Amino acid sequence: MPSHMKLEELVQETRVHRRIYLEPEIFDLEMERIFESNWVFVGHESEIAQSGDYKTVVIGTQPAIVTRDENRDIHVLMNRCMHRGSTVCQDNHGNSPVFRCWYHGWTYNNRGELIGVPYADAYGSGFDRRKFSLIKAARVATYRGLVFASLNPEVEPLADYLGNAKYYIDLFMDLSPEGEVESRSGTHKYGYDGNWKFQMENGVDGYHPNFVHQSFFEIQGKQLGRKVMQLFTGNAEYESKDLGNGHAILDMAPKHRAANRPVSNLLRGATSQASRDAYLSSMLQRYGERRTAEIFAASNVNLAIFPNLLIIGIQFRMTIPVSAKRTDVHLLPTTLKGVPDEINVARLRAHEAFYGSAGGGAPDDVEMFNRCSEGLRVKGAEWLELSRGIDREYEVDNGVIVGHITDETPQRAFYRRWRALMLSTAEPQQRVAKLRIAPTA
Numbered sequence: 515m516p517s518h519m520k521l522e523e524l525v526q527e528t529r530v531h532r533r534i535y536l537e538p539e540i541f542d543l544e545m546e547r548i549f550e551s552n553w554v555f556v557g558h559e560s561e562i563a564q565s566g567d568y569k570t571v572v573i574g575t576q577p578a579i580v581t582r583d584e585n586r587d588i589h590v591l592m593n594r595c596m597h598r599g600s601t602v603c604q605d606n607h608g609n610s611p612v613f614r615c616w617y618h619g620w621t622y623n624n625r626g627e628l629i630g631v632p633y634a635d636a637y638g639s640g641f642d643r644r645k646f647s648l649i650k651a652a653r654v655a656t657y658r659g660l661v662f663a664s665l666n667p668e669v670e671p672l673a674d675y676l677g678n679a680k681y682y683i684d685l686f687m688d689l690s691p692e693g694e695v696e697s698r699s700g701t702h703k704y705g706y707d708g709n710w711k712f713q714m715e716n717g718v719d720g721y722h723p724n725f726v727h728q729s730f731f732e733i734q735g736k737q738l739g740r741k742v743m744q745l746f747t748g749n750a751e752y753e754s755k756d757l758g759n760g761h762a763i764l765d766m767a768p769k770h771r772a773a774n775r776p777v778s779n780l781l782r783g784a785t786s787q788a789s790r791d792a793y794l795s796s797m798l799q800r801y802g803e804r805r806t807a808e809i810f811a812a813s814n815v816n817l818a819i820f821p822n823l824l825i826i827g828i829q830f831r832m833t834i835p836v837s838a839k840r841t842d843v844h845l846l847p848t849t850l851k852g853v854p855d856e857i858n859v860a861r862l863r864a865h866e867a868f869y870g871s872a873g874g875g876a877p878d879d880v881e882m883f884n885r886c887s888e889g890l891r892v893k894g895a896e897w898l899e900l901s902r903g904i905d906r907e908y909e910v911d912n913g914v915i916v917g918h919i920t921d922e923t924p925q926r927a928f929y930r931r932w933r934a935l936m937l938s939t940a941e942p943q944q945r946v947a948k949l950r951i952a953p954t955a
């Protein structure tokens with residue numbers, strides 16, 4: 515623990531201390547009390563669509579393999595040979611019914627059972643293979659195709675954990691007239707020299723776009739013939755929401771909910787009228803007019819699921835902590851099942867334009883994370899200010915707190931949950947979720 519200050523003093527209702535981004539001891543505690551005690555996002559079912567498919571992931575900093583067995587059940591196996599510790603799988607993804615450790619050849623099936631030991635007779639009669647299965651994540655659950663794992667057997671049911679966020683996840687998945695999206699277009703990766711929390715804060719930060727992304731918006735505005743930067747001004751009619759449990763959203767829908775915007779702006783100009791008509795008609799057939807309008811109105815999404823998932827634009831984004839000062843990020847762009855190819859191609863091209871490595875948006879965010887990491891080395895300015903909108907946010911149904919889109923309501927939501935988990939040891943999640951921190955002067 516850092517000297518001179520207690521952990522509970524480092525995160526307050528409207529400000530956080532710079533040390534939470536820098537201290538290895540705090541990072542270690544985050545891995546234990548947040549990533550190893552909670553649900554964490556590990557991927558989408560479509561990434562392991564076939565029996566035998568697998569992908570490797572990291573839970574906190576622990577390597578794991580997400581597999582699908584011959585019964586199509588999903589397993590999350592810790593990637594650690596039970597002989598002497600080597601990882602048993604090094605590929606990002608693939609298809610195999612077994613994992614053979616390269617060190618001494620111990621072999622496991624994709625349910626994690628040890629099925630092969632070279633020259634086994636030397637182990638004697640007391641050796642019981644069944645005691646050497648790969649360790650499994652204590653809990654695995656899915657919601658609308660999103661796969662979550664937890665190393666904590668006592669973790670609350672996933673549906674309860676997602677809570678108010680489920681409504682917004684449903685809207686995203688329902689952009690498909692079959693109610694299913696797929697993440698099979700590859701993984702786009704980047705990393706930065708900074709703390710993982712910068713990425714999670716930024717994914718639902720409606721205060722920064724007009725500055726960090728100014729040049730992109732100006733170009734996009736010219737293409738679309740409208741002022742994109744009006745989305746994120748102080749007068750914009752959009753909201754940010756604390757959904758509880760650390761989840762948050764930039765809700766850009768309310769203004770359009772009654773306006774029946776038939777097809778997302780994202781697709782205008784990039785697709786033919788025939789494709790858009792076919793898409794719209796299949797949506798109307800499945801969902802009816804009212805729900806279709808609601809789905810399209812919400813199609814511009816920035817949703818954060820604590821602690822490591824962002825759903826932004828068309829992508830699932832996984833934040834992977836490496837150390838206090840290093841983070842990897844995986845972007846999984848999605849396609850919609852049941853729509854004309856042209857629609858999915860347009861979605862992917864729009865994604866690349868902003869989030870690609872040569873894109874106009876995401877690289878600028880990463881630059882901000884690097885600059886914050888550098889700036890936070892300054893001693894004497896100890897606090898990061900998160901008070902924007904504190905006096906105008908208000909609570910609505912189910913404990914949702916609503917702020918203006920440019921307010922720091924989502925960041926306060928994140929740190930309220932962070933603080934509750936970091937200060938708890940083995941408290942039931944439901945109790946932790948209800949903790950509220952008194953505002954400080």
Ligand code: FES
Nearest residue numbers: 595597598615618
């Ligand atoms: S460490 Fe895996 S077989 Fe020896």
Ligand SMILES: [Fe+2]
Nearest residue numbers: 723726727879
């Ligand atoms: Fe950004």
